[in-house]
Amino acid sequence: MLLQVIVASTRPGRVGPVVADWFAEQAKAHGGFEVEVTDLKVLDLPFHDEPAHPMTGQYEHQHTKDWAAIVARSDAFVLVMPEYNFSFNAPLKNALDYLNREWAYKPVAFVSYGGMSGGIRAVQMLKPVVSALRMIAVNDAVPIPMVKTLVDDDGFHPTDIIAASATTVLDELAKLAPALATVRENT
Ligand SMILES: Cc1cc2nc3c(=O)[nH]c(=O)nc-3n(C[C@H](O)[C@H](O)[C@H](O)COP(=O)(O)O)c2cc1C
Incomplete structure (x- = not known):
């Protein structure tokens, strides 16, 4: 099972x-996925x-074909996403809109x-979007409040609760990804 971790934010800094x-790194250590x-x-x-x-899958541009190939070969996704103005950021919506059946x-x-908020308002707003694309949203999530207090030059330093929620999410993805691969094979 290939897990695709998508970095949604694009701004400098x-x-x-x-x-x-x-x-x-957590996903690789979990062992259930290629990452x-x-x-x-x-x-x-x-x-x-x-x-x-x-929905036609007819893509003119190479950038779309490249993006479609990445999404098509993936069996599960984790969207690493900021909250901007109580919602998801525009580049993430744009990237989702480009494709259809691949998701x-x-x-x-x-x-x-x-x-x-840890970005939970952005997640709630994104759920109808991923649902429209027939993706199956995992209910468990990893919300990270006050993210900047957890980042320094050495990287990201999760609290125990954040680290535990990552494990829960990976366990859920590991259950769903093979089951949904079977659904795709039968569709
Ligand atoms: C345009 C903009 C809007 C933001 N709106 C919110 C918001 O509604 N809620 C929130 O918790 N943080 C908000 N923030 C703070 C961001 O969550 C925080 O800056 C975070 O680091 C942004 O992610 P990024 O650094 O990966 O771009 C906003 C930041 C920006 C740049």
């Missing part, structure tokens, strides 16, 4: 990659620029962060 690197990290800043997708509806019948979990 972001904390997203540090949090994603920590989660990817890849895709950074939306590196991917550098323009605003959605395909003429055909993504379907795959589990998705959320590692969210921000101030006091």
Whole structure:
């Protein structure tokens, strides 16, 4: 099972990659997955620029084909996402909108962060979006309040509760990913 950890934030000075690197290490240590990290800043997708509806899978641009290949080969996703203005950030929505069938019948979990809210408002707003793409959202999550107090030059330093929630999320993904792979084979 290939777990794709997606870094959603793209601004200079972001904390997203540090949090994603920590989660990817937890996922590798968990043992249930092969793990890849895709950074939306590196991917550098323009605003959605395909003429055909993504459901057709007819992509004109190489950047779309490359992104589709990454998502298609993945069996599960973790979105490492900030909260901006009580919601998800625009590059994440743009990246989700680019594709359709590649996301379907795959589990998705959320590692969210921000101030006091730990990004949970952003996650709640994203759930209808991933549902529209036929992804299966994992109920357990890793919300990280006051993220900047947990990041320094040595990386991300989770509290015990945050570390435990990562294990719970990985256990859930490990249950769902093979089951949903069977659903895809039969669809
Ligand atoms: C445009 C913008 C809006 C923000 N809005 C919120 C918010 O609504 N709630 C919150 O908890 N934090 C908010 N923050 C704080 C971010 O969660 C915090 O800066 C975090 O580090 C952003 O993630 P990033 O560093 O990966 O970009 C906002 C930050 C930015 C840049």
